[in-house]
Amino acid sequence: MIGIVIASHGNFAKGILQSGSMIFGEQENVQAVTFMPDEGPDDLRRHLTDAIAKFVDVQQVLFLIDLWGGSPFNQANTLFEEHKDQWAIVTGLNLPMLIEAYSARMSMDSAQEIAAHILGEAKNGVKMRPEIDNATEEQTVSKKPANNQGAPGQFDYVLARIDSRLLHGQVATSWTKTVKPNRIIVVSDSVSTDDLRKKLLRQAAPNGVTVHVVPITQMIKLAHDKDHFGGQRALLLFETPEDALRAIEGGVPVKELNVGSMAHSAGKVQPNKVLAFDQADIDTFAKLKQLGVKFDVRKVPNDSPDDMESILKKAQLELNKKGGN
Known part of the structure; x- marks a missing residue:
C-alpha cells in the first residue's frame, strides 16, 4: 500500500480530502496536513511526520501538495531527501489528480510511478467554457471511441x-x-x-x-x-x-x-x-x-x-x- 499525504496552505487539504471521499469513497492510509497562518515551519514539519506515522504497513509515500516552492512543499522536500527511492512529491494539487492517485495505487506499487502517471490527469482536468475551436489533434483523438467500433458483435x-x-x-x-x-x-x-x-x-x-x-x-x-x-x-x-x-x-x-x-x-x-x-x-x-x-x-x-x-x-x-x- 502507498500512503498519500495531502498538504496545503490553510484548510484546502482537508476540503479536497472530503471531496475525494464523496466521489471515490473513503480511503485508507491518506492524511491531510494543513499549514495555518499562526504556525511556523517546525509546526508544519511536525504535522507531516505525524501524518506519516499514522500509516499502517506503508513504505512508499506520495505527497500531493498545493504549490511548488511554498512551505508545505519545502518541508515535505526536506523529508523526501532521506527517502528518494520510495517517496515522491507532486504539486499543483487538484481533484482529478487526487482521484487518479486513488485509482492508480490499486494497480501500481511505486509512489514515483503514480506521481508520473497522475500528471496527465491533473492537466486534463483543467478545461474551459467556451471551448477553443482549434483544439489540438491529441485532444480530438482522446475523445474518439475505441478503434474497434463497428466490429461484429454486441455490447x-x-x-x-x-x-x-x-x-x-x-x-x-x-x-x-x-x-x-x-x-x-x-x-x-x-x-x-x-x-x-x-x-x-x-x-x-x-x-x-x-x-x-x-x-x-x-x-x-x-x-x-x-x-x-x-x-x-x-x-x-x-x-x-x-x-x-x-x-x-x-x-x-x-x-x-x-x-x-x-x-x-x-x-x-x-x-x-x-x-x-x-x-x-x-x-x-x-x-x-x-x-x-x-x-x-x-x-x-x-x-x-x-x-x-x-x-x-x-x-x-x-x-x-x-x-x-
Whole structure:
C-alpha cells in the first residue's frame, strides 16, 4: 500500500480530502496536513511526520501538495531527501489528480510511478467554457471511441446504474475508472428530448469515453444489434427504475443493476440518505426481481453494498404508515 499525504496552505487539504471521499469513497492510509497562518515551519514539519506515522504497513509515500516552492512543499522536500527511492512529491494539487492517485495505487506499487502517471490527469482536468475551436489533434483523438467500433458483435455491458443524477462525479470518475467503459449510454425518454440536458451530459464525458443519450426504444434496438458493437464496453445510466424495467423487458440483457441514487420528491419516502421510493418504485423493483435481476446498492465501488431487501421493506413500512395517517 502507498500512503498519500495531502498538504496545503490553510484548510484546502482537508476540503479536497472530503471531496475525494464523496466521489471515490473513503480511503485508507491518506492524511491531510494543513499549514495555518499562526504556525511556523517546525509546526508544519511536525504535522507531516505525524501524518506519516499514522500509516499502517506503508513504505512508499506520495505527497500531493498545493504549490511548488511554498512551505508545505519545502518541508515535505526536506523529508523526501532521506527517502528518494520510495517517496515522491507532486504539486499543483487538484481533484482529478487526487482521484487518479486513488485509482492508480490499486494497480501500481511505486509512489514515483503514480506521481508520473497522475500528471496527465491533473492537466486534463483543467478545461474551459467556451471551448477553443482549434483544439489540438491529441485532444480530438482522446475523445474518439475505441478503434474497434463497428466490429461484429454486441455490447459488453460493464455496468447498468439507476441514478437520478445520471452522469456526475461518482460515475465519471470512480465507476468509469473501475469498469472502464468506452461508451456511456444515458437511456431516458425525457432526457433524449431535452437538448440542453443532452448537451450538458455530453460535455461531462470523461476523457476517452463517448456519451450518448437515447430513448428506451432505441436502446432496445441497439441491444439486439449483433453486427456493429463488438468490443464496445457500455455503461448504461437509467434515471428511474421504471426506465430500467422497460429496457430489460424489451431485451436489454442487464442481469444486475447498481442502485446509486433516487431523488426525493413529493409522495416519496426516504429509508436511507440517497434512495427515495413511492409505491410505483417498490412495485418496479419487485418486477425486476421476478425477472432475475440482482441489485448492487452502493454509491461508489469502494462502498460496502447495502441490502436492497431491507431497504425496500423499510420503504414499504414508511409508505404504509404515511398512507394510514
